[in-house]
Amino acid sequence: MDTPTSPTVPTLAEVERIATLADPVIRNLQITQCYHELSAVHAGRCSPGANWCTFATWASRQAGQTIRKEDLARTIERLTGSGSLAERAARRLAAVARRFGSRLQADEILKILWELVDPEAVVERISVAVARGNKKVFEEIGWEFARFFAACLNDAAFDAAKIERFCAALRDGDPPEGQGYLRRAFNHYYRALFTADAKERAEFLLMANIEVGFHEQTRLQPEIAAALNAAVIDPTAFAERLIVAIFPHGGLLVAGRRLLMGLAGRPTPLQVAINAFVETVRQELRLIITDHLMTFELPDGVILRLGEDVTGEFPPLLREIANAELRALLACVDPTPNSLCRSGAVDWADFPDRVHFIVDLFRSRHGAPELFDPPYTPEQVADLKAGRIPVGRL
Template sequence: MPGSEITTSVELSPATIPTIDAVEKISVLTDPINRNLQITACYHELSTAFANRTGVVANWCTFATWASKQAGVTIRGEDLQRKIEEVLANEREIQTVLSIISLHSKKLGSGLLQQNMTITALKKLAESAKERASDAVARGNKKVFEEIGMEFARFSSTCLQDQEYKQSSIHDFCKMLRPGPPPDGQEWLTKAFTSYYKAFFETDPKAKDELILLANIEIGFHEQTRLQPEIAESLDAANIDPQQIRDHLTELLVRSKNIKDKIIYFFRWLIGGNQIIQKGNRQSCCHSGKTYPCSHY
């Protein structure tokens, strides 16, 4: 458009490009929240360093910056626990279970209110799910960074600085990568960094963009294969173990000062023998075939 300006990348001096030592120091941080913040910032710096060489086109670190920032939402537990509580509170089967337990406990002299039981039990379930998701995502965030982030830092300190194509330069870089497919091998990283290196010296804009896109996809394939266990674990974090409901509600009854011994006995019988509750537990804890989303990497 007339008068519009195209934003270009910000020049970084070689001293500000993340080094291998910097990546190692970030990787060993034990606080997952602080580590995630520094990982995200490091990805941004690596992305900018690449953009200085390739022009304004997204490289893998560009996407990694966004993904790591999104992972931070889950790692910090922002809004996740509240969302899980809202979802669970609207599950008809869970409310049926709590209503039956509350009704029979009240008849036998329990002073616990259904509302208190519901709020307390669901908060514990939500907190547990939040912690599982946070842990899985934090481990995945670290796992990717200490491998791929490290290779980008190594690549930036060598091949990125080449002013002319040197087959020996990219060969020396790639020979440090493990042969074979992921999750143990790094052959897709070898292909990706080779594509990036070729793009540095490609004069045809279309061919250059295609090489960068190919490299992004190749690293993405390696990343997702390596991360599959953590991805599955984070997605499964919202699944409710039926035993958790039993344990939380049992604890509520046992801790109540107004509960009589027969309440505890009846509660155990109710959870173990009543078919309605067993059905409600199975349905609610399996989410009735539904999958609840949680933040991702």
């Protein structure tokens, strides 16, 4: 584990500077590095055990791949691959269209669809949504960690009045507008600083991590939904393009439109087939994008598929939970509070599924020392802090 011996505490001014960077790629790289530094500072005072910034380091690094659009276009291109749901649906649509005089083949139908989907625009929308979420979380939660470290981290003894003053600056209420969960989290982080018992400290840290994570994920819901729904297909526009392709001569367009809506205004078999095709494509695009966003690489090379159960086991200190407040919290956010079973989040847009996965990730990896490894080499850090995109794997 390459944890710095004397990490520099990121200041509020540094967090603010990073959050206001205009370039989303450089901003993400600096956010990731800043999370690592915040994580190391906390670990230097309150270890062993991961804090929220420890996990945020690797989540932000993963987000960077999407922000930089790495492999995303090739991922979306799976839509038109042989054997894909879209390809099979296109064959069915072509068969229905032939009954109305069409000579279009499945690959021609997919070409029309591909033009409407506009993969470059989809990739851009996903990148923008993820970058927006990366910035939103950092400028709020990264700021609060830096503020907490500046105000409280070096206290020699528990000071109830000081932590109360710190938390008073956080807004009442639940997220997305309220910061009540952050209030509870920083109270628990503060109590962990002065707890000699290792198990008690681990439970305070886990509880605080879950509370920050719950706030974070609530705040991120709009950006996650925007990323997953980035591929917008207008069924009317697709139907119009298809009719033009079936009847390339303008004089037949009126007759062609009647093939979409009958005289009674009800959908014809062709329109029904078009609607079924578009819905199939929408579902497959969402699955493809979800699969891309739901891959999480840990520093030890382990790849977590967020649609699958969290692997591993709970560390000894967290195998059984003694803290009644933590038990109550787990009962609210974890349907299987003492097991990793059914922790996979099939739909990353589903908030309870997502939180369940994250809670089990926090608990199972709480004592993993590799999480404190630096995300970038010293040379890469020098470049990214200078505003340059480093060479090598990021």
